[in-house]
Amino acid sequence: MEKQELIRDMQDMIQGYDRILFLRCDLPKINGLFSRYSDKQIKKSVLLLPKEKVGICLNGMDCTLLDTESGDAIRKLYHTYEFSNKFTMLSAGSNFGTILNYVNTGLLSLEAAASALLD
């Protein structure tokens, strides 16, 4: 994906959605989070995820599949600055704290963590 195209797509998503979730591919817990995702969500969300994760696409939630190059470009853009508070990247966060730590330490259920992230 060309840089300008990426930016335009991102701008369109920010205009069109309340929440943009970008799913990194290296997350052991993430399937669990989304398989338990319910219809409670009221915000209009889109899930960006690597092509190989197509099975996670859920009813009622738009999905966009990304090739490796596009996923990396979005990751780098998000890691350059916070360009929107609608955009959330879900990752294991190996060099900072993450909500998944609450699940691992028993403070939060998986459902609660998913609900918090999608709020």
Add this chain to the structure above:
Amino acid sequence: MDKVHYKEMCENLENMFQSGVFAGRKIYLFGHCNATEALSDALMEKGIRVCAILDNNEEKHGKFYHDIPITAPREILQETSGSSAVCIAARAYEAMAQQLRSMGYTDRIYKMVEYDSFAEYSLSEETIKRKRERLERGLARHNNLSEKYSGYMKIFCPFNALGDICFAMSYLPYFLARHGIAECVVCVIGQACAQVVGLFGDYPTEIFSQKEMDETIQAVIYTEDKNSFIAHQDRPYVVNLHKALYIKCIPLEQIYCCGVFGLPKETKPYKPTLWKPYADLDKIPKGKSVILSPYAKSVTALSNNVWEQIVEYYIERGYKCFTNVAGDEKPLPGTLPVSPKLAQVQPLAEHAGTFIGIRSGLCDVLRYAACKKTALYPDYNYCDTKWKAIDMYALEGWENIVVKDDFLWKKN
């Protein structure tokens, strides 16, 4: 509000005042917090009256700061176009400005201080170019740091707040042990935070400005450097721990233990131990003195009446009262000033016998002091959650008191 940000805000205010941007406009502030109160005071000194403080917290609506009403943000839509301006001195500036625009507010919005250099809600070429340059500066600094501390884990404490440093240092040893890390360097903002690090051990410490810290942390995020760790509960923007607070109250202690460091909730925090003696203890009557701490940079101030009641109570009972002051802070009426270094504050409080302070990071530093300790909590919600400050910050072994409008100091 810390001095660096206060100075920046006042300089911005002066420039805006000189250029006449406020002339003929009704001025509103957005977000009732310590910084907004300071901004209100600064505007007042320039003869500019604030019409209202807008705030999303319904519990604050109908209350006042001095005689300025706190109202819902939508109230500003009553103003005719071109007649008003909103000034924001808050970390969430970008989101707040976006909220006002989404509501239909079209007049001027001013960022009074740069609290969050990570955020800029734009994908314009100019913004991306500027943020890329900022990242490059961070990458260069991060490289230098990595060369200086080759083989060390770099621990970043991204905000100038004593309490956050205390919590980070309380659990850091477990984190290092769990990951088999032999050596680390702790990166902080300002001397005070470095002093707090020093209470926990002989850690190499690097002191950054906020701008340097933000840029370096951006580089850590971008490179996903495995030899760096950001030890904070809600900074920078990639940290999503605060989202859990929308559904569950998790006290700050557990946020650090479990959320930041991923440790079991039963983990016992390390205590600060490397205290130094306070030189002028002979001027403090042992066991018959009270150290009062009324100032905090991130918490809205308590009314003078609260402190007057407390001072009067103790003086009547033969105590000598002292106010912990720094810089140009004034001691409370009827008290004497004391200015211990952070490493001296626990020995001082233990000698005095009683410590009473607004709930601030200093209370975290003094958390284990062997004396009577009282923390006073302004009646406010933690960030944009439904939890009260006392729910998040209550200290074990302390008397924790919420100060409401009808506060009466009573002791048995």
